[in-house]
Amino acid sequence: MDADDDLETxxxxxxxxxxxxxxxxLLAALPPGAARRVTGGEKDTISQLASRALWSSTADLHQQGRSEYAAEVVARAHGGAAEGITELRLVTNSLDISERFWRAIYPDAAVQRVVGELWITSPVGPALLLVEAVAAHLITTVDMEIVVDAGAAERLSEAGFDVSHDGRYVVDANGTDSTVRMEVRPR
Structure with a gap:
């Protein structure tokens, strides 16, 4: 397969x-009557498809240290030019805590752990690459604003994270130590 065919594939x-x-x-957000018509196995199949397609498209490249080529793949997928931020690389104190944090924000994201790296690709927004710091002072401490669904604040609180009373702010404590402002996506 030549380089152009590989890139397009x-x-x-x-x-x-x-x-x-x-x-x-979308399947996870179905009203109860409609949700009963979709089995858990069908949802799992869709989730597995997302994970396998992500791995076959870019995650394996990142593992091989070919992140620049992975960025080309993303740009090609977006019609030749990526719009906005396509990837955030964060250094965390704990991959486990950060995974719990970001899964609560984006429960339907494709998640892949590969050799000390955590890839989270949500259906919206940039992909996240998290790596574990060798020392706590090296973690990422950046504040950010993200768009979330209406249940994100509750899921974060249930996962043990400190969410503000109005549900607009959360701190990724012991992960990246980032303060995240959440804007609920209108339906």
Missing amino acids: RASLYRVAQQAAALHR
Whole structure:
């Protein structure tokens, strides 16, 4: 396979990963009557498809240290030019805590752990690459604003994170030590 074919194949798989994750999010948000018509196995299949397509498109490249090529794949998937921020790399004190934090924010994200790295690709927004710091003073301490669904604050609180009374702020304590302002996505 030549380089152009590989790039286009990976870009196509990346688009599949994004659409499968979006479909999984839609299935999870179905009203109870409709949700009963979709089995857990079907949802799992969609989730597995998203994870496998993500791995086959970019995650394996990141593991191989070919992040620049992975960025080309994402750009090709977005029609040649990536819009906005496509990836955030964060250094965390704990991959486990950060995974719990970001899964609470984006429950339908494709998540992949590979050799000390955690990849989280949500259906919206940039992909997150988290690596564990060798010393606590090296963690990322950046404040950010994200768009979330209406249940994010409750999920974060249930996962043990400190959420402000109005549900607009949360701190990724012991992870990246970031303060995150949450804006609820309108339905």
